[in-house]
Amino acid sequence: xxxxxxxxxxxxxxxxxxxxxxxxxxxxxxxxxxxxxxxxxxxxxxxxxxxxxxxxxxxxxxxxxxxxxxxxxxxxxxxxxxxxxxxxxxxxxxxxxxxxxxxxxxxxxxxxxxxxxxxxxxxxxxxxxxxxxxxxxxxxxxxxxxxxxxxxxxxxxxxxxxxxxxxxxxxxxxxxxxxxxxxxxxxxxxxxxxxxxxxxxxxxxxxxxxxxxxxxxxxxxxxxxxxxxxxxxxxxxxxxxxxxxxxxxxxxxxxxxxxxxxxxxxxxxxxxxxxxxxxxxxxxxxxxxxxxxxxxxxxxxxxxxxxxxxxxxxxxxxxxxxxxxxxxxxxxxxxxxxxxxxxxxxxxxxxxxxxxxxxxxxxxxxxxxxxxxxxxxxxxxxxxxxxxxxxxxxxxxxxxxxxxxxxxxxxxxxxxxxxxxxxxxxxxxxxxxxxxxxxxxxxxxxxxxxxxxxxxxxxxxxxxxxxxxxxxxxxxxxxxxxxxxxxxxxxxxxxxxxxxxxxxxxxxxxxxxxxxxxxxxxxxxxxxxxxxxxxxxxxxxxxxxxxxxxxxxxxxxxxxxxxxxxxxxxxxxxxxxxxxxxxxxxxxxxxxxxxxxxxxxxxxxxxxxxxxxxxxxxxxxxxxxxxxxxxxxxxxxxxxxxxxxxxxxxxxxxxxxxxxxxxxxxxxxxxxxxxxxxxxxxxxxxxxxxxxxxxxxxxxxxxxxxxxxxxxxxxxxxxxxxxxxxxxxxxxxxxxxxxxxxxxxxxxxxxxxxxxxxxxxxxxxxxxxxxxxxxxxxxxxxxxxxxxxxxxxxxxxxxxxxxxxxxxxxxxxxxxxxxxxxxxxxxxxxxxxxxxxxxxxxxxxxxxxxxxxxxxxxxxxxxxxxxxxxxxxxxxxxxxxxxxxxxxxxxxxxxxxxxxxxxxxxxxxxxxxxxxxxxxxxxxxxxxxxxxxxxxxxxxxxxxxxxxxxxxxxxxxxxxx
Numbered sequence: 001x002x003x004x005x006x007x008x009x010x011x012x013x014x015x016x017x018x019x020x021x022x023x024x025x026x027x028x029x030x031x032x033x034x035x036x037x038x039x040x041x042x043x044x045x046x047x048x049x050x051x052x053x054x055x056x057x058x059x060x061x062x063x064x065x066x067x068x069x070x071x072x073x074x075x076x077x078x079x080x081x082x083x084x085x086x087x088x089x090x091x092x093x094x095x096x097x098x099x100x101x102x103x104x105x106x107x108x109x110x111x112x113x114x115x116x117x118x119x120x121x122x123x124x125x126x127x128x129x130x131x132x133x134x135x136x137x138x139x140x141x142x143x144x145x146x147x148x149x150x151x152x153x154x155x156x157x158x159x160x161x162x163x164x165x166x167x168x169x170x171x172x173x174x175x176x177x178x179x180x181x182x183x184x185x186x187x188x189x190x191x192x193x194x195x196x197x198x199x200x201x202x203x204x205x206x207x208x209x210x211x212x213x214x215x216x217x218x219x220x221x222x223x224x225x226x227x228x229x230x231x232x233x234x235x236x237x238x239x240x241x242x243x244x245x246x247x248x249x250x251x252x253x254x255x256x257x258x259x260x261x262x263x264x265x266x267x268x269x270x271x272x273x274x275x276x277x278x279x280x281x282x283x284x285x286x287x288x289x290x291x292x293x294x295x296x297x298x299x300x301x302x303x304x305x306x307x308x309x310x311x312x313x314x315x316x317x318x319x320x321x322x323x324x325x326x327x328x329x330x331x332x333x334x335x336x337x338x339x340x341x342x343x344x345x346x347x348x349x350x351x352x353x354x355x356x357x358x359x360x361x362x363x364x365x366x367x368x369x370x371x372x373x374x375x376x377x378x379x380x381x382x383x384x385x386x387x388x389x390x391x392x393x394x395x396x397x398x399x400x401x402x403x404x405x406x407x408x409x410x411x412x413x414x415x416x417x418x419x420x421x422x423x424x425x426x427x428x429x430x431x432x433x434x435x436x437x438x439x440x441x442x443x444x445x446x447x448x449x450x451x452x453x454x455x456x457x458x459x460x461x462x463x464x465x466x467x468x469x470x471x472x473x474x475x476x477x478x479x480x481x482x483x484x485x486x487x488x489x490x491x492x493x494x495x496x497x498x499x500x501x502x503x504x505x506x507x508x509x510x511x512x513x514x515x516x517x518x519x520x521x522x523x524x525x526x527x528x529x530x531x532x533x534x535x536x537x538x539x540x541x542x543x544x545x546x547x548x549x550x551x552x553x554x555x556x557x558x559x560x561x562x563x564x565x566x567x568x569x570x571x572x573x574x575x576x577x578x579x580x581x582x583x584x585x586x587x588x589x590x591x592x593x594x595x596x597x598x599x600x601x602x603x604x605x606x607x608x609x610x611x612x613x614x615x616x617x618x619x620x621x622x623x624x625x626x627x628x629x630x631x632x633x634x635x636x637x638x639x640x641x642x643x644x645x646x647x648x649x650x651x652x653x654x655x656x657x658x659x660x661x662x663x664x665x666x667x668x669x670x671x672x673x674x675x676x677x678x679x680x681x682x683x684x685x686x687x688x689x690x691x692x693x694x695x696x697x698x699x700x701x702x703x704x705x706x707x708x709x710x711x712x713x714x715x716x717x718x719x720x721x722x723x724x725x726x727x728x729x730x731x732x733x734x735x736x737x738x739x740x741x742x743x744x745x746x747x748x749x750x751x752x753x754x755x756x757x758x759x760x761x762x763x764x765x766x767x768x769x770x771x772x773x774x775x776x777x778x779x780x781x782x783x784x785x786x787x788x789x790x791x792x793x794x795x796x797x798x799x800x801x802x803x804x805x806x807x808x809x810x811x812x813x814x815x816x817x818x819x820x821x822x823x824x825x826x827x828x829x830x831x832x833x834x835x836x837x838x839x840x841x842x843x844x845x846x847x848x849x850x851x852x853x854x855x856x857x858x859x860x861x862x863x864x865x866x867x868x869x870x871x872x873x874x875x876x877x878x879x880x881x882x883x884x885x886x887x888x889x890x891x892x893x894x895x896x897x898x899x900x901x902x903x904x905x906x907x908x909x910x911x912x913x914x915x916x917x918x919x920x921x922x923x924x925x926x927x928x929x930x931x932x933x934x935x936x937x938x939x940x941x942x943x944x945x946x947x948x949x950x951x952x953x954x955x956x957x958x959x960x961x
Contacts (some may be wrong), residue, residue: 054782094903113844134242138229140235143187147237156244158214176210203227208245220249256387272346272367274305275353278360280325292346292367294339310336310343327354328360334370345374351353397474397495400481403732405433405444408490417474417497419466429467432625436775439463439471451480451491461498475500515921518575526589526597530667533601537642546609549638549674550578550600550616551688555594562629569626570633577619581612596635606641606691613637613689621687628955637689638677640670669704672762673697707759709745714768718744721776723951726797726916726938729930732961734954736795736829738938740945741769761803770804771813778821778828780948785827797829797859811850818854825855829879833861837876845876852877859916863904881908885919885939891928902932909933926961 114250134156137148146168154160157174164170175183191206204226210218225240263286266273272289276282285300286294291298293308300308309317313335324331330351337344350365391398397414401407407430410423418437420426430436434444451459456479464474478493513525521529533545552574559567571594578588578596587599595667598616600609617635624631642664664670673692676699681690713719723737743751760766781796788794804810818825830851837844837860848858863881890897901917908915917929920939929937942961943954 033389051565082585088613131241132243134244137228138225138238138240138243140238141191142169143223143225143238143240144175144183145169146171152794153242156213156219157211171211174212176212179209179310183207197709218246219244220246272369274365274367276363276365278320278325278362280363282363289367290749292369293337294341294344306340308337310338312336316413324350325363343371345371348488361578362921371615394494395496398493399495399726400490401433402490402494403448403488406431407433414495417466417472417495418464419468419470439465447476448491449480451478455480457493461502472499474498474499515575518572518590520575520578520596521587521589523589523591526587526591526599527667527671529587529672530599533599534642534664534667534670541766543601544603544606544642546600546603546606546639546687547674548600548609548613548616549640549671549678550596550598550635551637551678551682552594552596552620553634553636553682555633558631558633562627562631566629566631570624570631573624573626574620574633577622578616581615581619586612597674603641609639609641610689610691616688617689634687636678636681636686637680638674638681638692639689640674640677640692642670664747672703698889703759706756707763710743710756710759710763710765713743713745714765714772717772718746719769719772720744720750720947721773721780722945722947724945725943725951725954726795726936727942727961729926729934729937733958734794735792735936736797736952738797738799738831739773741773761801764803766801767807770801771817774798774814775817775821778817778823781827783821784952784955785823793824793827793953795827795829795857797831799831799861800836802833802839805832805836805847806840810847811854812889814856815854826857829857829859831859831861834863848877862918878913880914880916882916882918882938887920888917888919888925888929888939892922892924898928898932901929901934905932905934 004443005425029566092826109566132152134152135148135150136146139145139147146164149164151161153164159170159174167173172180184350186207204224206222206224208220208222210220212218222243222245223240224243225238227235228237230236230516234711266286267288269286270288272292273284273286274282274289275284280316281302282300282305285297285305287297288298289305290300293305295304295308298304299398306314306318317335320333321333324333328348332347332349333348334345337346346367347370348365348367351372352360353362353364355361355487394411394413397417398407398409398411399407401415407427410426412423415421415423415426418426418430420429436443438444440463445885447457447460447462450460456477458477460476460477460478462474463471466472475498476493476495476497479487481492483489513522514520514527515522530547537543537545555570557568558570571590574596575588575590578598582588582598583600585601587601589597589599591597599614600612615852616637620635624633673696676696677690677692680696681688684690719741722740722742724740726738727733728735739755743756745751757766760769777796777798781794785793807813814828818828832848837848851858857879858877860878860881862884881904883901887897887901887904891901892898914935916938917925917934918938920926920929920937920941922941925939926937946954
């Protein structure tokens with residue numbers, strides 16, 4: 001053990017003297033024996049206090065004279081304080097005897113004390129080495145200086161005892177730099193306080209600091225020391241213990257970090273957190289708790305949180321709260337906090353805190369804001385109530401069924417659909433939906449299969465039985481309901497009675513596929529059946545079929561002379577006679593107007609078709625008696641079979657026109673060939689039939705090629721616009737242009753409309769061509785108006801085809817084109833033939849009214865060639881009529897024609913309509929028209945139709961005729 005070393009006291013003698021003095025002093029305090037009565041401190045130990053003072057003051061000079069003073073004590077130095085001692089008058093013998101006696105006593109006592117001191121020191125050493133702390137002795141004024149330090153220091157800091165002996169001030173060097181200033185301040189403060197008490201008393205103190213071990217490790221120490229006092233209660237040394245508190249500091253730091261994390265987490269968590277004592281009084285709440293309760297932390301502690309409880313919840317919550325605390329078990333409850341800003345629903349969970357001994361030390365709890373959930377629950381409750389109301393009062397049936405076809409639930413509407421008195425009766429009596437409900441049991445299989453594939457069925461239509469056995473149509477929308485593991489649990493959905501709709505649909509379907517006048521299949525149904533026959537013929541070429549295309553001769557005469565009512569009656573009567581001519585399985589259809597078609601399937605020989613054609617002609621040749629009118633009719637018939645070849649010249653028989661090896665791919669192609677054969681029959685004198693042959697086929701192929709070229713022409717924009725001026729006859733100047741279409745064919749050159757318009761109409765390509773023509777004409781006229789502004793702007797006239805006129809988006813398309821090209825509607829004149837207008841008079845009147853509302857001028861083209869009269873046309877909102885060139889060209893030849901033109905002009909004037917005369921080719925015709933006061937003229941006399949650049953020259957030069 002590192003001891004109080006003699007090197008500090010100039011040898012062992014002085015060291016032992018000091019120990020002896022200390023021991024004597026201690027014994028003197030304890031034992032009031034001989035020394036107490038015979039020795040005085042001031043006389044017996046003249047150097048004691050000096051020595052102690054030197055040590056206390058840090059004096060390292062040897063302590064001298066102490067041993068000699070002990071050995072030279074005189075009797076006069078051994079008395080009690082205040083006691084009279086012998087003087088020099090005493091005898092020498094007596095003095096010598098006394099001196100020897102005292103010296104002997106002191107020597108004996110000194111030996112005894114030294115032995116006792118060694119024994120005490122040995123005990124102290126054993127004790128110091130056994131305690132779990134480092135013991136030390138230090139100067140009072142320098143606590144980090146070590147007179148003595150126990151061996152435990154070596155294990156802790158790694159410095160040997162020799163190093164501690166060599167460097168008594170070592171501790172001050174290895175104290176952590178961050179703690180040195182603090183310790184100096186604390187030492188100074190403590191010394192000042194001690195000195196302020198007169199250096200009296202042994203007031204203990206404790207400090208904590210870090211020391212850096214020899215291996216660099218940092219250790220924490222708690223240094224607890226107490227001053228050692230002399231007999232006059234003066235502090236002379238510090239005796240202390242250094243406790244290694246590194247682990248406790250680490251634990252403390254870990255605890256602090258844990259607490260910091262806890263409080264940080266408690267602060268950040270979106271839930272309220274609280275802690276109570278065993279009686280339920282709140283000791284801690286986090287910020288989120290306060291936000292929910294609308295209180296400050298101070299207001300929420302103890303029982304303050306109760307003040308924020310909703311009045312309707314307070315009694316219940318407190319009862320459940322204290323019941324839970326009484327039972328000392330986890331519990332939870334829901335309640336509301338109410339504050340001026342809002343009401344907050346919370347879910348409270350509470351668990352007891354259990355000590356190591358199993359005792360409840362308090363409670364921990366959380367609050368979760370469940371306001372949103374409560375709103376959802378309330379909304380769900382309302383929705384459930386609403387659903388129940390809807391379920392009970394819905395007009396549609398609502399159901400849930402098991403997978404094997406039993407009803408789990410049904411509403412009153414479903415029971416009514418199936419003819420049951422109540423949902424309960426329906427559920428009780430229907431045990432197998434597949435066979436008891438569906439007319440076709442396979443429908444249930446389709447129903448379940450579709451749900452298995454898609455998860456739902458939509459608009460699933462079926463025929464079902466009612467309770468009385470009657471049949472109705474229903475439409476179901478349903479889905480599968482699945483469990484959490486994906487297993488199908490049951491079906492749920494709705495059903496509605498669609499019987500009325502189905503009846504209407506069937507009627508609509510019948511009407512859509514049948515002619516409303518005659519009841520015969522219409523073109524659509526006929527083409528469908530013809531397409532089916534073609535497909536069958538492809539699979540079985542030996543199965544021949546034929547088509548008869550029938551067109552009535554002179555039907556227009558009946559309409560014009562006897563009226564449409566009689567014409568309709570004639571069509572109905574003809575339809576009846578055509579049915580008589582058919583075999584079982586044949587189809588007769590009205591294609592439109594006065595055109596009919598017959599499909600003959602499974603004919604054995606081509607002659608079967610001609611036999612039927614002859615029978616038809618015989619039936620139609622018989623008179624018809626309609627409204628007291630006796631009417632005779634006839635028909636031209638074209639025949640096409642499913643295959644044909646060109647016959648050899650020497651074998652010009654009917655059979656060779658048919659060849660099963662040649663098949664049609666499209667019903668349109670076959671019908672077109674039949675139409676071509678029919679026109680050939682008409683050309684041959686009407687009231688006859690013709691079989692389609694190769695010459696007709698060649699012409700049909702040419703038309704087909706023309707059709708294909710026409711389709712490409714639309715894509716390639718091969719069309720060109722030509723312009724023919726319209727002249728105001730009053731001043732002889734150009735007032736506008738009629739735009740005419742030309743096709744610049746890549747191989748055949750420039751084609752007039754007569755060469756391709758019919759094909760364009762048949763293929764319905766006339767519609768996109770017509771829109772292109774209108775758009776281009778409007779664009780060109782706008783450019784001319786901008787380039788050559790006139791007081792009365794130029795106008796542009798464009799022909800409107802029948803198919804364009806019947807387009808549902810006609811008005812929208814025209815408005816769009818005018819808007820895109822910035823052309824004023826008043827500059828556009830649309831020319832419409834009278835046949836188009838009269839074909840559907842009511843619809844035409846509505847369309848013309850809408851066009852007039854746009855400020856577009858409307859012309860009736862080719863007037864006089866149709867079957868209308870001016871007296872009928874005046875009821876339509878038109879602005880002008882164009883007299884056909886036939887009447888104009890014959891005015892000079894025949895006075896009657898001039899009279900017709902004059903009559904038209906007079907009637908038009910009375911009706912407020914202008915007149916444009918077409919086909920003006922001579923000066924004489926021009927003079928006649930001016931004499932008749934015709935407003936406008938158009939024809940080769942003024943100009944042929946010219947391309948755009950030539951027309952521009954006309955506009956620029958403004959010629960006058």
